[in-house]
Amino acid sequence: MEALLAAVAKSGDRRAFAEIYGYFAPRVKGFLMKGGASPEEAEDLAQDAMVKVLRKAKLFDPAKAAASTWIFTIARNARIDAIRKASKPALDGEDPALAPEESPRADDLCELKQEKARIVEVLADLPPEQAKVMRLHFYEDEPHSVIAERLELPLGTVKSRLRLALEKVRKELGDHK
Amino acid sequence: MSSVRHHPKTQTLADFAAGRLDEARAVVVATHLGLCADCTKAVSDFESVGGHLLETTKPVEMAHDALEKILARADVTANVIVPASPALDQPERNLPLSGFLKGSIDDVKWKRVAPGLSQSVIEAQGYRQGVLRLLKIEPGTQMPKHSHSGNELTLILRGAYEDEIGDFGVGDLADLDGEYTHTPKAKGDEPCICLIATAAPLKFKTLAGRIAQPFIGL
Numbered sequence: 001m002e003a004l005l006a007a008v009a010k011s012g013d014r015r016a017f018a019e020i021y022g023y024f025a026p027r028v029k030g031f032l033m034k035g036g037a038s039p040e041e042a043e044d045l046a047q048d049a050m051v052k053v054l055r056k057a058k059l060f061d062p063a064k065a066a067a068s069t070w071i072f073t074i075a076r077n078a079r080i081d082a083i084r085k086a087s088k089p090a091l092d093g094e095d096p097a098l099a100p101e102e103s104p105r106a107d108d109l110c111e112l113k114q115e116k117a118r119i120v121e122v123l124a125d126l127p128p129e130q131a132k133v134m135r136l137h138f139y140e141d142e143p144h145s146v147i148a149e150r151l152e153l154p155l156g157t158v159k160s161r162l163r164l165a166l167e168k169v170r171k172e173l174g175d176h177k
Numbered sequence: 178m179s180s181v182r183h184h185p186k187t188q189t190l191a192d193f194a195a196g197r198l199d200e201a202r203a204v205v206v207a208t209h210l211g212l213c214a215d216c217t218k219a220v221s222d223f224e225s226v227g228g229h230l231l232e233t234t235k236p237v238e239m240a241h242d243a244l245e246k247i248l249a250r251a252d253v254t255a256n257v258i259v260p261a262s263p264a265l266d267q268p269e270r271n272l273p274l275s276g277f278l279k280g281s282i283d284d285v286k287w288k289r290v291a292p293g294l295s296q297s298v299i300e301a302q303g304y305r306q307g308v309l310r311l312l313k314i315e316p317g318t319q320m321p322k323h324s325h326s327g328n329e330l331t332l333i334l335r336g337a338y339e340d341e342i343g344d345f346g347v348g349d350l351a352d353l354d355g356e357y358t359h360t361p362k363a364k365g366d367e368p369c370i371c372l373i374a375t376a377a378p379l380k381f382k383t384l385a386g387r388i389a390q391p392f393i394g395l
Contacts, residue, residue: 014248021244026236033237043240047247054251065221069228076196076227084200119229138195138227166191166223173222174215 001067002112009057017054020067025050028075035139041082049078066112079141115173122172130165133158137166181213183342183349185330190216194223199307201374204299205330205350208274208372212348274334274372277301277309282334282370285311293318293363312371314338314363322360327376329353331361336369338362 001023007016028049032042052074060070123131136147148158185193185206192198193206210217240246277299278285287295293315301309311334314320331351338345340361345351353359363369 018244025239027231027234029239030234030237031231034234046239047243050247051250054247066225066228068232069225072227072231073224080196119225123229135230137191138230163188166187169226170187170219170222174218
């Protein structure tokens with residue numbers, strides 16, 4: 001995926017983009033629906049996000065993040081933009097995000113793979129009830145009180161499980177590097 | 178960089194990474210990230226967790242003409258990029274505050290709200306509720322004792338203050354919840370300038386503070 005994004009960035013390669021789209025767009029849509037978005041909202045937001053992926057491919061820096069992480073941040077921002085548009089008229093302006101272009105380096109990609117494997121390991125190690133609350137933390141846009149209601153748990157329990165999970169993830173991933 | 182002693186809570190960093198903060202607090206956290214490598218690493222790690230969750234989400238089929246539409250939109254609007262959150266969107270997350278101020282901190286128009294205390298409210302309500310302001314505390318001035326009805330993030334941009342928690346200098350961030358009461362006092366010879374985001378209004382503990390509140394607008 002990182003190589004495909006690089007191809008999109010370099011020459012606007014549509015076939016490479018179609019592959020990225022085929023893999024990520026349905027996942028972004030599924031992700032948003034898990035967070036409570038209706039299928040229509042999720043479809044629109046996923047389309048918005050993929051337009052940004054295409055337009056901003058040049059800003060993707062494989063030395064800094066995996067393609068999935070980068071697309072996650074774009075989908076996250078697309079959701080925020082939707083809230084922003086709903087609450088006041090859209091602003092037009094220049095995009096401040098103009099990062100210098102960098103080409104992928106082999107050692108970065110290798111490191112990236114290791115880091116991705118590490119995340120899988122750390123998440124698999126979490127007690128299931130903590131992992132569940134943490135997943136909702138990322139999917140959901142709603143306050144933790146809404147998550148607590150949905151899980152039929154006291155708010156304090158949700159908060160403490162989340163805190164334990166987040167502290168552990170931070171420690172394990174932070175120690176690794 | 179290494180002089181930063183007070184950081185956002187892990188929970189706050191994870192909220193930032195998941196896009197759960199209001200814009201006011203997102204700006205404060207992003208500004209802190211520009212000054213703190215440790216917290217930047219933590220946010221990146223949480224974003225990687227988000228990426229992993231995205232990858233492992235069960236796919237839901239897109240509309241049959243979605244790809245076509247996306248390609249068409251990307252072409253037509255190639256040169257018009259709608260700004261996402263300036264706070265979240267900066268690749269380096271480098272002092273995103275500048276995007277919200279009309280100039281530098283030196284050009285801020287201060288409004289005096291009490292002896293030794295002035296503020297400037299910053300327009301940053303693009304999404305969700307929250308209030309962002311700059312507060313200038315003159316040397317030796319003490320803020321009225323107050324607590325917060327919600328989470329409050331205070332980042333020191335200039336000077337220093339001390340309160341019940343400890344000493345705060347440039348780059349330090351106080352991440353305070355509702356139950357906490359404090360009385361910050363500016364230290365040193367220069368005014369202390371803080372960037373403050375509140376999810377809800379402050380609650381003053383003293384009568385004088387409560388009387389002053391409507392005028393201060395805190």
